[in-house]
Structure formats: structure tokens, C-alpha cells
Amino acid sequence: MTSIATFSYATCAAAFLLLGLLLASSWRGRPHSRALAAACTVTALWALAIALQAPGDHSSDRWVNSLGILRSAAWSGVLVLLSGNYRKESGKMPFRLQPALVLGAAFYLLYLLGTAAGQWSIGFANERAFIPSVAASVGLAVLGMLLVEQLYRNKPVQERWAIKFACIGIGGMFAYDFYLYSDTMLFRQINPDIWAARGIINTLTVPLLAFSIARSASWSTELAVSRRVMFHSAALFGSAIYLLAMGSAGYYLRYFGGSWGTVMQVSFLFGALVLLVGILFSGTFRAWLKVVISKHFYTYNYDYREEWLRFTRTLSEHGPGLGQRVIQAVGALVESPGGALWIRRESGHCVPAAAWHAVLPSAEEPLDSPFCCFLEQREWxxxxxxxxQNPDKYDSVPLPEWLAGFQRGWLVVPLILQGRLFGMVVLQRPRSPINLNWEVIDLLKIAGSQAASYLAQEEAGNALMVARQFESFNRMSTFVVHDLKNLVSQLSLLTSNAEKHKDNPEFQRDMLETLDFSVQKMRLLLQRLGRSVAPSHPAPLALDHVLREAVADKAAFEPRPSLDIGDATLKVVADHERLERVLGHLIQNAIEATARNGRISIRMARKGDAAEITISDTGEGMSEEFIRDRLFKPFESTKSAGMGIGVFESREYISELGGALEVTSSQPGGTTFKIMLPLHGVEAETVNIAA
Structure with missing residues (x-):
């Protein structure tokens, strides 16, 4: 076996020496020819040292393994150079030098790990030095295979044909080293057959390297490593170093632990593995690593192509509502874990619309407030x-009270659309400290404008859908009118024939059947048209009279509503019929939602310059999600025969009068509708009421 190993490594030395001579002479003008020639020379010296090593003589092991380290380092350096030449950026070291420094530090760390026991030996003279040295060799092989994988993956498809044989050849050497030393760690001794075949395996890679060098004119020298690759590579490399260190520590615990050695080793390694998994899945650690990579390896904080693809993909994908996706997409730019969204409404307020990993506040912000005006004018x-710390930088604009109480509030990002404030996103503090320089601020501004366009498109789509639904409703009314016309024709014919055949018993029976059919038909039509919009005739009204009539119409139902008039002198400007229908609809909803033994209370009182009407019930109640997303949405109804426009019409008409409709509910506990209407007077007369 000794003669076979000698022949194997001697052949390897001759092959790499020949390739090195070709690179130094015929191929000296090829890209990276000097680095390749140096790597071939070191490999040839390493193989020659093993071939000349006398059987059983371990005195030269230190030189052999030192050359082995240089061999792995040389081919790893070649892989770094083949990855591309990076243009120098102002104020920073060329990017291609930084991986070289990282690799050099890694090799030095692995070397110290292997020699920590006092010597670098793969023999059996010192068992305490054997396992760490083999573990270090496994780490070098893993690092080499990782570099090969990154090199091939990041090459454009049209350039892979020129580099693939070099990747196969160099990767084959590292892969065989990994196989050799993994087998050694498993059986705690080197397999002589695998060791002897190593020279032949390395020799077989020479033709692959030569064939790839012949195509080296097509090797690209412009390649940039993406931030995602750097992130995963750094995490993988750090995990490998961590596992090697923990494995070595576990080995020494077993060696010095006596009878408890095995138990201590297993417990320590399991705890170390759990800790590693926890760190890798930690959002804070991942955010910190991304910030460190962006800060120390790149001039700019973001890979704008990747960030914009991710941002657009988040806004466009299915899943939670668009509001939550907007918060998530904007927050991901600065590693924020949550936030809330406010959107402007026709009422003249920015209202809370969505929250992501945060409690959604209920406070609204007027669009004419100093804070909203500042956001719209400055777009800051x-x-x-x-x-x-320095409110003067923001012109000392007063902050809203609800913003001061927002949990872990950090940034307010305005959503600007066509020069107007469409809304705002309030983000929580990030997992890792972020330097808010001009680049981050500009990215947040343009992301806010992009998000505003998505939200505006959704709002326009919803408005178009409502318009189409109203068009369908009007079309349905046309058919109802047609049915009424037929009924009127039947009754007119019946009336015209009554005088002539009124004494005929058969005519009387037909007349009664026709009348009964017509009544049933008209009742059905009235139910369908009971919520149709009638012409408005606003005038000063005694509000207590309107409310008493609305309650009287529901007196036959159970539970019977109770009415409390706090001030009977209150007057409002409204259309009597429409206002009574709005109040009647809200009372009817309360009756239908309450059990027979429940209670419905209606109260009217004066509150400042407005009249306040509260309609409370002890029914089933409604969830916050239902109130926010469905209650005021037209054609959304929980009733089997409902048309879903009653509450929508009620809020629209109350807003048309200059008032407001508020809802509070709990499950169980009941619901309270609060109606605020401006009183008839100087202020009320200035309100423009649409007829």
C-alpha cells in the first residue's frame, strides 16, 4: 500500500507541475494565470512531500500538513479571484480584497483550532490533537465547496460553460478531502486506501482545469455578490465555525470528564445546537447581520433591485389586507417589526385603517391639523x-396626543399621492439600530408614494364596485316599476268592468282573487323598495317629534323600545321622511339583534351645539373587524332578506346633514349607535345640505 500511495502522489505532483509550467509559459497571458500557477506549484510540492515521506516517519508531518493548508488556501484564493474584480468605490476598500481578508482570517482561525492541542498531526501519537486537526481539515473542505458553489451560481448562464470544468475540478478536490476527513472522524483513524487514492483523484482534476483554462478568454471579470448571497454565506460560515468550536469543546469535556464525560459532552453539544438554531431563527440577529453586511461590505445600504422586487411582491401578493401589506413592506426596509396605517377619508380626517403586529389606535387626525399640514407640505x-431631542428641526410642529402614546413608535412615513397627503404609516422601533441617513429617508419617501398609489387604486376599485352595484340596484328598480305598471293595468281593468258586472257572483270571486294577488305582489314590491331614496326636502324639524314617530312605528315589535327625551326644544334642518327612515332603520336593527327579554333604550339630549341621539340594545353585539370592514359597506348584509344598504344610507345621510354616526359594540353586551346632528341656528344654516 505504501508503494501505491507513493505512485499516486508522485503522479499528482508531476501532473500539477506540468500544468504550472504551461501556465508560466504558454498560458501566461491568460486571466489569473499567476494565481493558478502558484496554486498548481503549491499542490505539486504538497503531493511530492507526501510521496517522499518515509513509511512510519512522522517527523515530516508538520511540513506535509502545512503544505496542505497552503494548498487549500491557494485554491480558495483562486476561487475568490474567479468570482470577479470589483470596482473600487469611493471611501471603501475594493470589495474583492475584503473576502480575501475574511478567508485569511478563517484559515488562521482553523489553523489555531487544529494546533490548539500542541501540534498539527493526523497520526496517532497524540489523540487529543488528532480530532481537532481532522475537524479543521473538514472545515477547510466545506469552505472550499461553499466557494465553488457561490462561484458557479453567480455566473451568468452564458458564462458557465467556460468556468464549469474549473468548478468541477477544484470542487472535486475539496469534495474528496471532505470525504476523507469525514470518514476519519467517523472511525477515528485514516483509511489507508482512501488516503492512497487521494493523489490519483487530484491528478484526474488536472485535465478539467486545463480544459477550463483553455476557455479562460471568456471568463468574466465583472461580477457582484448579492447581499442575499453574502447574508447566507456569512450565516453558514459562522455556523460552521461555531459548530467546530463547540465540537472541540465537547471533545475535551468528554476527555477530561471521567465517568461523566459522555453525559457532559452530549448535554453540551445538544445545548450548543439548540442555541445555534435559536440564534439563526432570531429576527433580531438576522436584522443585525444584514445591517453589518450592508455597513462594512457595501457603499450603499440597499440592493435596490432586490428591495424593489420584494416591496412590489409584498404589495401584490394575496393574504392579509392591503393595509397590513403596506405596513409590512415599508417596515421591512428599515427592519421594523410592526406599525399602523392611517388613510384620509372624505370626512376630512385620517382614520386608522390597519395594523401589523401592533394595536390599532382608534384616534383620528384631522387633515387640517398642524401635523398633517406639515407632512403634506414638507413630505418629511x-x-x-x-x-x-430636537423639535426645532421639525419646526416644533405639535405632535398628536395619540402618537405620543403609540407603542414603541419610531418613524412616521407620509404617503404622498399627487402632492397631497393620502395617509401615513407609523413604524415601531427596529430590531437592530438603523442609521437614518439620506439614502434610507429617500427610500422611505418613494416607498410611501408607491404604497399610496396601491391604496388609491384599491379605493378607486371599491368605489367603482359600489357604483356598479348601485347601477344594478337601479336596473332592478326598473323591473319593479314594470311590475307595478302591470298591476295598475290589472286593477284599472277591474275597476272599469266593476260597474258593468258588479252583480255577477263569478266576477266578484275573480275580483277578490285579483285584489288578493295584487296586494301580495305590492307588499313584496314595497319591501324591496322600502329603502329607495326619495327626493329630499330639508326644513327645520322638531327632533323629538321625528323620534317619537319612528319609535311609535316599532311599538308592535318585541322588545318594545323605550324613549327618553332630555330636551324637547331641539331642532335640526333635515328632510322629515328621510330622517325618520334613518332612525327607524337603526331602531329596527336593534330590535332584530335583541332577544325578546332584552332591552332597547333610546335617548335624545343636547351636547354643545349638536343634538345627540343614542340607540342602545343588549343584543349579540358586533366584532371590531365587522364594524371596520363590513358594517358600512353597501350590499353587505347578515340578514337572509336584507339588501345591505340601510346602515350605509344612514351614515351617508347623517354625514350629508353635517353630523356623524358612531358605533360601539361588544360581544356579548350589545351595541350603541350614537348620532350627532348640528342644531338649527346660525351655525346650522351655514351648512350646505345637498337636496
């Missing part, structure tokens, strides 16, 4: 921590 991203 407001850093709440910076504002607390």
Missing part, C-alpha cells in the same frame, strides 16, 4: 426620537 419622514 418624522423620526420621533430625533423630535424628542
Amino acid at each position: 419622514v418624522v423620526d420621533l426620537q430625533e423630535y424628542a
Whole structure:
């Protein structure tokens, strides 16, 4: 076996020496020819040292393994150079030098790991030095295979044909080293057959390298490593170093632990593995690693292509509502774990619309408030921590009270659409500290504008859908009118014949059947048209009279509503019929939602310059999600025979009068509708009421 190993490694030395001479002479003008020639020379010296090593003589092991380290380092360096030449960026070291420094530090660390026991030996003279040295060799092989994989993956498809044989050849050497030393760690001794075949395996890679060098004119020298690759590579490399260190520590625990050695080793390794998994799945650690990579390896904080693809993909994908996706997409740019979204409405307020990993506040912000005006005019991203230290930088604009109480509030990102404030996103503090420089601020601004366009498109789509539904409703009314016309024709014919045949018993029976059919038909039509919009005739009304009539119409139902008039002198400007229908609809809803033994209370009182009407019940109640997403949406109804426009019409008409409709509910506990209407007077007369 000794003669076979000698022949194997001697052949390897001759093959790499020949390839090195070709690179130094005929192929000296090829890309990276000097680095390739140096790697071939080191490999040839390493193979020659093994071939000349006398059987049983371990005095030269230190030189052999030192050359083995240089061999692995040389081919790893070649892989780094083949990955591309990176243009120098202002104020930073060329990117291609930084991986070289990282690799050099890694090799040095692995070397110290292997020699920690006092010597670098793969023999059996010192068992304590044997396992760490083999583990270090496994780490070098894993690192080499990782570099090969990254090199091939990041090459454009049209350039892979020129580099693939070099990847196969160099990767084959590292892969065989991994196989050799993994087998050694498993059986705690080197397999002589695998060791002897190593020279032949390395020799077989020479033709692959030569064939790839012949195509080296097509090797690209412009390649950039993406941030995703750097992130995963750094995480994988750090995990490998961590596992090697923990494995070595576990080995020494077993060696010095006596009878408890095995138990201590297994417990320690399991705990170390659990800790590693926890760190790798930690959002804070991942955010910190991304920030470190962007800060130390790149001039710019973002890979804009990747960030914009991810941002657009998040906004476009299915799943939670668009509001939550907007918060998630904007927050991901600065590693924020959550936030809330406010959107402007026709009422003149920015209302809370969605929350992501945060409690959604209920406070609204008027669009004419100093804070909203500041956001619209300056289009600035407001850093709440910076504002607390230096409010003069933001013109000392007063912050809303609800913003001061927002949990872990950090940034307010305005959503600007066509020069107007469409809404705002309030983000929570990030998992890892972020430097808010001009690049981050500009990215948040343009992301806010993009998000505003998505939200506006959704709002326009919803408005178009409502318009189409109303068009369908009007079309249905046309058919109802047609049915009424037929009924009127039948009754007119019946009336015209009554005088002539009124004494005929058969005619009387037919007349009664026709009348009964017509009544049933008209009742059905009235139920369908009971919520149709009638012409409005606004005038000063005694509000207590309107409310008493609405309650009286529901007196036959159970539970019977109770009415409390706090001030009977209140007057409002409204259309009597429409206002009574709105109040009647809300009372009817309360009756239908309450059990027979429940209670419905209606109260009217004066509150400042407005009249306040509260309709409370002890029914089943409604969830916050239902109130926010479905209650005021037209054609959404939980009743089997409902048309879903009653509450929508009620809020629209109350808003048309200059008032407001508020809802509070709990499950169980009941629901309270609160109606605020401006009183008839100087202020009320200035309100423009649409007829």
C-alpha cells in the first residue's frame, strides 16, 4: 500500500507541475494565470512531500500538513479571484480584497483550532490533537465547496460553460478531502486506501482545469455578490465555525470528564445546537447581520433591485389586507417589526385603517391639523426620537396626543399621492439600530408614494364596485316599476268592468282573487323598495317629534323600545321622511339583534351645539373587524332578506346633514349607535345640505 500511495502522489505532483509550467509559459497571458500557477506549484510540492515521506516517519508531518493548508488556501484564493474584480468605490476598500481578508482570517482561525492541542498531526501519537486537526481539515473542505458553489451560481448562464470544468475540478478536490476527513472522524483513524487514492483523484482534476483554462478568454471579470448571497454565506460560515468550536469543546469535556464525560459532552453539544438554531431563527440577529453586511461590505445600504422586487411582491401578493401589506413592506426596509396605517377619508380626517403586529389606535387626525399640514407640505419622514431631542428641526410642529402614546413608535412615513397627503404609516422601533441617513429617508419617501398609489387604486376599485352595484340596484328598480305598471293595468281593468258586472257572483270571486294577488305582489314590491331614496326636502324639524314617530312605528315589535327625551326644544334642518327612515332603520336593527327579554333604550339630549341621539340594545353585539370592514359597506348584509344598504344610507345621510354616526359594540353586551346632528341656528344654516 505504501508503494501505491507513493505512485499516486508522485503522479499528482508531476501532473500539477506540468500544468504550472504551461501556465508560466504558454498560458501566461491568460486571466489569473499567476494565481493558478502558484496554486498548481503549491499542490505539486504538497503531493511530492507526501510521496517522499518515509513509511512510519512522522517527523515530516508538520511540513506535509502545512503544505496542505497552503494548498487549500491557494485554491480558495483562486476561487475568490474567479468570482470577479470589483470596482473600487469611493471611501471603501475594493470589495474583492475584503473576502480575501475574511478567508485569511478563517484559515488562521482553523489553523489555531487544529494546533490548539500542541501540534498539527493526523497520526496517532497524540489523540487529543488528532480530532481537532481532522475537524479543521473538514472545515477547510466545506469552505472550499461553499466557494465553488457561490462561484458557479453567480455566473451568468452564458458564462458557465467556460468556468464549469474549473468548478468541477477544484470542487472535486475539496469534495474528496471532505470525504476523507469525514470518514476519519467517523472511525477515528485514516483509511489507508482512501488516503492512497487521494493523489490519483487530484491528478484526474488536472485535465478539467486545463480544459477550463483553455476557455479562460471568456471568463468574466465583472461580477457582484448579492447581499442575499453574502447574508447566507456569512450565516453558514459562522455556523460552521461555531459548530467546530463547540465540537472541540465537547471533545475535551468528554476527555477530561471521567465517568461523566459522555453525559457532559452530549448535554453540551445538544445545548450548543439548540442555541445555534435559536440564534439563526432570531429576527433580531438576522436584522443585525444584514445591517453589518450592508455597513462594512457595501457603499450603499440597499440592493435596490432586490428591495424593489420584494416591496412590489409584498404589495401584490394575496393574504392579509392591503393595509397590513403596506405596513409590512415599508417596515421591512428599515427592519421594523410592526406599525399602523392611517388613510384620509372624505370626512376630512385620517382614520386608522390597519395594523401589523401592533394595536390599532382608534384616534383620528384631522387633515387640517398642524401635523398633517406639515407632512403634506414638507413630505418629511418624522423620526420621533430625533423630535424628542430636537423639535426645532421639525419646526416644533405639535405632535398628536395619540402618537405620543403609540407603542414603541419610531418613524412616521407620509404617503404622498399627487402632492397631497393620502395617509401615513407609523413604524415601531427596529430590531437592530438603523442609521437614518439620506439614502434610507429617500427610500422611505418613494416607498410611501408607491404604497399610496396601491391604496388609491384599491379605493378607486371599491368605489367603482359600489357604483356598479348601485347601477344594478337601479336596473332592478326598473323591473319593479314594470311590475307595478302591470298591476295598475290589472286593477284599472277591474275597476272599469266593476260597474258593468258588479252583480255577477263569478266576477266578484275573480275580483277578490285579483285584489288578493295584487296586494301580495305590492307588499313584496314595497319591501324591496322600502329603502329607495326619495327626493329630499330639508326644513327645520322638531327632533323629538321625528323620534317619537319612528319609535311609535316599532311599538308592535318585541322588545318594545323605550324613549327618553332630555330636551324637547331641539331642532335640526333635515328632510322629515328621510330622517325618520334613518332612525327607524337603526331602531329596527336593534330590535332584530335583541332577544325578546332584552332591552332597547333610546335617548335624545343636547351636547354643545349638536343634538345627540343614542340607540342602545343588549343584543349579540358586533366584532371590531365587522364594524371596520363590513358594517358600512353597501350590499353587505347578515340578514337572509336584507339588501345591505340601510346602515350605509344612514351614515351617508347623517354625514350629508353635517353630523356623524358612531358605533360601539361588544360581544356579548350589545351595541350603541350614537348620532350627532348640528342644531338649527346660525351655525346650522351655514351648512350646505345637498337636496
